[in-house]
Amino acid sequence: MAAEIIDGKQLAAEIRKDIQAETEQLKKQGITPGLSVILVGNDQASRTYVKNKEKACRELGMKSVLIELPENISEQTLFEHIENLNEDPDIHGILVQLPLPPHIGPNKVIEAIDPAKDVDGFHPINIGRMMTGQDAFLPCTPRGILKMVQSKGIEIAGKHVVVIGRSNIVGKPAGQLFLNENATVTYCHSKTTDLKFYTQQADILISAVGKAKFVKADFVKDGAVVIDVGMNRDENGKLCGDVDFDAVKEKASFITPVPGGVGPMTITMLLANTLKAAKKVR
Numbered sequence: 001m002a003a004e005i006i007d008g009k010q011l012a013a014e015i016r017k018d019i020q021a022e023t024e025q026l027k028k029q030g031i032t033p034g035l036s037v038i039l040v041g042n043d044q045a046s047r048t049y050v051k052n053k054e055k056a057c058r059e060l061g062m063k064s065v066l067i068e069l070p071e072n073i074s075e076q077t078l079f080e081h082i083e084n085l086n087e088d089p090d091i092h093g094i095l096v097q098l099p100l101p102p103h104i105g106p107n108k109v110i111e112a113i114d115p116a117k118d119v120d121g122f123h124p125i126n127i128g129r130m131m132t133g134q135d136a137f138l139p140c141t142p143r144g145i146l147k148m149v150q151s152k153g154i155e156i157a158g159k160h161v162v163v164i165g166r167s168n169i170v171g172k173p174a175g176q177l178f179l180n181e182n183a184t185v186t187y188c189h190s191k192t193t194d195l196k197f198y199t200q201q202a203d204i205l206i207s208a209v210g211k212a213k214f215v216k217a218d219f220v221k222d223g224a225v226v227i228d229v230g231m232n233r234d235e236n237g238k239l240c241g242d243v244d245f246d247a248v249k250e251k252a253s254f255i256t257p258v259p260g261g262v263g264p265m266t267i268t269m270l271l272a273n274t275l276k277a278a279k280k281v282r
């Protein structure tokens with residue numbers, strides 16, 4: 001039987017309704033959640049994501065401030081912008097869109113953001129809190145993935161979660177969030193030998209490698225839950241994930257599509273984190 005599709009767009013819309021209602025309540029108390037996004041350079045995909053973040057904020061009644069900076073901006077000037085936002089009482093959430101140009105080190109930039117405004121959940125303080133099971137801003141894509149799995153009532157405790165990819169913003173924190181839910185987690189990456197040996201054991205397989213249709217049907221155990229974080233273009237320039245969707249859906253129990261899967265959840269979790277940051281001010 002073909003897998004059930006986990007519709008990220010629909011789940012995101014449901015969660016956004018709750019965020020909107022809470023935002024309205026907060027505004028009645030005189031607090032309008034405010035998000036500022038810093039976009040450096042002219043990467044077209046980044047520009048689209050940032051525009052979508054701004055639009056989503058406004059639709060939910062939040063304040064959105066976009067700061068666009070040229071590709072050749074110095075690290076020092078970027079830090080000054082972040083410092084101003086750290087001090088701005090109307091801005092509750094700050095994020096710097098990634099990737100940054102090669103001359104700017106992302107770690108130093110992330111560490112310049114006040115952890116209490118770090119709605120991406122990338123600051124080492126928030127990562128440390130997440131790892132030790134404390135209250136934290138959780139990274140948006142991993143948090144969105146967890147919500148998608150939980151929305152279908154899928155058991156996580158005791159299950160084997162295999163993550164392909166070890167980026168700081170998706171792979172590593174995604175594994176950690178599932179570990180926090182008592183899963184057994186295996187990380188695979190570009191140096192893993194015999195990748196299929198691991199992926200075929202996965203009850204929940206999360207792919208974040210960035211290679212079009214990389215995960216084939218023979219990577220997947222019958223009945224596995226397959227989460228596709230990839231955002232790639234196929235040979236015809238069409239948006240597609242890491243997973244060979246048509247083939248894998250015949251084997252999996254649940255599967256996420258691209259587009260309309262994890263992507264919309266990422267932006268929704270950003271809105272949830274912005275609301276959380278604003279509520280802390282109260």
Ligand SMILES: Nc1nc2c(c(=O)[nH]1)N[C@@H](CN(C=O)c1ccc(C(=O)N[C@@H](CCC(=O)O)C(=O)O)cc1)CN2
Pocket residue numbers: 048049095096097098099120140141169231239258259260261262263264265266267
């Ligand atoms: N500071 C950050 N930078 C980046 C993050 C992040 O969470 N914080 N994640 C990604 C990009 N990203 C958000 O910023 C993102 C990517 C994709 C989507 C999305 O909704 N995708 C759609 C398809 C969009 C399209 O048509 O091109 C989908 O999957 O349906 C949202 C957010 C890297 N940088």
